[in-house]
Amino acid sequence: MIKYILNTVISLFIVVPVFSQQLPQYSLYKLNDVIINPALISSKSYNQFSLMVRDQWSGFEGAPNTQSFSYYNVGHSEYGKGLSLFNDVSGPISILKGQISASKLLKTDFKHMLSIGASLSIHNYSFDNTQLVLEDDGLIDPVINTSLIDKSNGISANIGLSYFGEKFQIGASILNVANTKLTISETNDNSLVSHYYLSFDYKLMDNSSLKLTPGLLIKKIGASSIQFDANLMVDLNKSFFGGVTYRSSDAFITILGVNYQNYSIAYSYDFTFTEMNIPSYGSHAIVVNYRFKPKPKDKDKDGVFDFEDECPNTFGKIELKGCPDSDNDNIINKEDDCPFEYGTIENSGCPDKDNDGIVDKYDECDETPGLKRFNGCPDTDNDGVKDDEDDCPNEKGTIKNNGCPEIIGDDTTAFLKEEINRSNLILWAERIHFDYDKYNLDENSKIILVKIAEYLMIDRNFILHIIGHTDKNGSKRYNKKLSINRANEVYKFLIKQGVNKSRLKAYGVGKSQQISNKDNINRRVEFKIIN
Incomplete structure (x- = not known):
């Protein structure tokens, strides 16, 4: 017999894990949304450190308590990366987790952006049997050893997708999409349940004095029913912000926050309207964010930052936006038909020594001005036979007479006889x-x-x-x-x-x-x- 009825807890978290809340519930996820979708890292224009603390069902002994620290970096033009640490305690159950994340922007035929993301977690899952107080009725329950702390280490993976533009974001993610089994109380058929998320956000108004962003988060945890968060975030003069959220079958949430330089601090309170409202004082959470712009990179060390460099992988000239000009003719190599020979813009960077309009690499007589039809060679007497094939280059003749004059009646008349x-x-x-x-x-x-x-x-x-x-x-x-x-x-x-x-x-x-x-x-x- 158990003094405090904990069979429910054990069944929820161990025996039938698909019904458990195995990942923390976040009310301030809007301020650090990469924790529910790794693909969202690539939608950011800044790096961020984030510290979040949540006390769920405050006043209720053994209620979930969560702390997280996360960092993401978007210093690369295509890739984003992140690192997170989580500690979640719910009564005798605790999870300590470290996580690395990565995202990538994909090219599309549309004007909006598409990114994919994934994360890998290493976690330590423990069940503290010493927190169980059993009634001494003379019977021993072999399943529960009150002197033992069960621990199990595992690995889990998350994936995500995000399609976004300047005014909207649509995301989908699966947390715990794959994971290793947990060995608890000598059984190894326990595992973390998958969490499914769909998110929608739209900037209804976005100016320097007021920003309104309604959103919707749809989530499903294992075999449980679908739940949704309908929210509205308001930003005033980029200094103060707040929001309200309705979480179906659970709570009404308020958020208040302030921005100061690179910092933002926010507090949330959940007005619970379920049975947990009686023994608790609602749920509280605080988040502190520090944001900063990524340091511009210059991969080719030519003094032009990559975001402005039209040839970011090749050392080039500052005045040519970072592109090389090997022959110093002020035409960048990739637009220069003769990148290693000094030329002119009108000849696409190629030289024309005789100035006849035929560049030297196509000019068979590049020292003498000539005609295009003869590949740059001259036809001085303009008889259709170029000079180097003309037996009489200074006298107009006929083609069949090798450029020399021909009088009908001499050769032709003799031939006709x-x-x-x-x-x-x-x-x-x-x-x-x-x-x-x-x-x-x-x-x-x-x-x-x-x-x-x-x-x-x-x-x-x-x-x-x-x-x-x-x-x-x-x-x-x-x-x-x-x-x-x-x-x-x-x-x-x-x-x-x-x-x-x-x-x-x-x-x-x-x-x-x-x-x-x-x-x-x-x-x-x-x-x-x-x-």
Whole structure:
């Protein structure tokens, strides 16, 4: 028999732990909310030390009494960390716990922020049987040893999630989501029960003189019923603050506090309206917080703090917001196409020694001003043949005559006197060439094609493939289209001369079949006879 009926206590805290209040009840959690959700560390803009003391159901012998000390740090741009110590005593039961926490900001496609958090606790759980006073009725209860203090060490883990913006916060957490078993009175099937929290806060008004923040906390402990806290916090001139909370089926809570420099001190009182109101004088709690801004970091030691440093991991220049400029051209490396060569802004940081608008790394003639279509090389006589391939660089000529002047009637007239047959038809195509980036036919080419058309209308026993080609300049896609246009131009001209189009097929192969190191020779068409 037990003088003070403690079977209820034992069953609540040991035999059926899912019904126990295994974590402290906090009325001032709004002033240190990371204790119920580790993810909230990343929502802070300051570091904080916090000391909290709570006396629950004051005046009732053996009622819960809790002390906690916590610290969190948000000095990193992505990660937050925290450390906490807890001591919770409820009659013969006490829990001493140390906890480390961490949080991380996650990138989202939204304008608001998302963070995750976790914490790991090492706790010492003890049951002091010496506090039990048994009636001496001559019977010995083997379960209870009044001279023994049962102790058990364990590990537990918490997780949390927070989605927040400048005016709101939505959080979810599970405390004791995983934990080791507790060995109490030689039984090892005891464990800490999981606590589930959902929190909502919204800054209804936020200015220098008045701030109103309503909130809601929904919680569930093990198999017990869902409980909620509906609260309203008020801040006056950033100096005084207070709040009221309605905790369902439990209490009405008032909070009063004051801010002074980096400190805040608050007191809460729970007006209990349950059966515990008769033997107790309500619940009291005090919290003292010290807040301070994290010291700015400069990981690359370049004199620019990380929050202002656009290249925080690389030593850079102060005037370039912490980014490096290896060639000292006042263009940061990541925006400089030539980061190790002094250049100009208009050339994206690259040099152009001959000032022809083509930067040196793309200029095949970087000492002499030239044309973009010839990759920076000059065409002095502007005949479409660049100087280093032009046999007459100071006289305007034709492409097929290697840049030298050509008079129709000399070479062309002599060539036209030759007879066309199948064996030499392919050679006639070699007389047809094109200007750079053009597909129109010049007069010499038209004269040649007239002669070819006459032959094709005499010998009708084969099909002629017309294949267009380009030089090496330009992209594959562009040159493919240009070569097709050149083949089509010959194809259409032959049809106009009376050749049946069913005997002709035109296509292009771009720059894939170069036959010379001279670009003007590669700008051509090719004939292929199909019997």
